[in-house]
Amino acid sequence: MLFRRNRIYVKPSKPALILGVIFGIFFILIGVTQALPRFGVFGVFWTLAGVAITGFNVYHLVTGRGAGFYEVDVQSTGGDRTEPAAGDFETKLRKLERLRQDNLITETEYQKKRDEILREKW
Numbered sequence: 001m002l003f004r005r006n007r008i009y010v011k012p013s014k015p016a017l018i019l020g021v022i023f024g025i026f027f028i029l030i031g032v033t034q035a036l037p038r039f040g041v042f043g044v045f046w047t048l049a050g051v052a053i054t055g056f057n058v059y060h061l062v063t064g065r066g067a068g069f070y071e072v073d074v075q076s077t078g079g080d081r082t083e084p085a086a087g088d089f090e091t092k093l094r095k096l097e098r099l100r101q102d103n104l105i106t107e108t109e110y111q112k113k114r115d116e117i118l119r120e121k122w
Helices: 014-039 041-063 086-101 107-119
Strands: 003-010 070-077
Touching: 014 041, 086 107
Parallel strands: none
Antiparallel strands: 003 070
16 A cells, blocks of 8 residues: 655634634733833733734634644555655565565565566656
């Protein structure tokens, strides 16, 4: 069986985005009412962080597009795949060698199958 590696970008779920919007609004409110009057420049950064959090989450919630938070490598079977992966040749040859060493196939069968594997597209 052939396996194919795919890279999937994981995006936040709708409940996580809604929670992000709520926290972003909370940050903005704290920034406007508490941080700006008391801490000056820090209050500006605090409020801008709240605006960025809210904007990011609203954008993702409304459009359903955007950057993923992280990437995941996934293996899937490649039943309809035409080209085998590079490591498949080595796996096939090692498996064939084990069959020969265990006397489950003859030397002639081994050579025939080995030549067949090596003729496949690399």
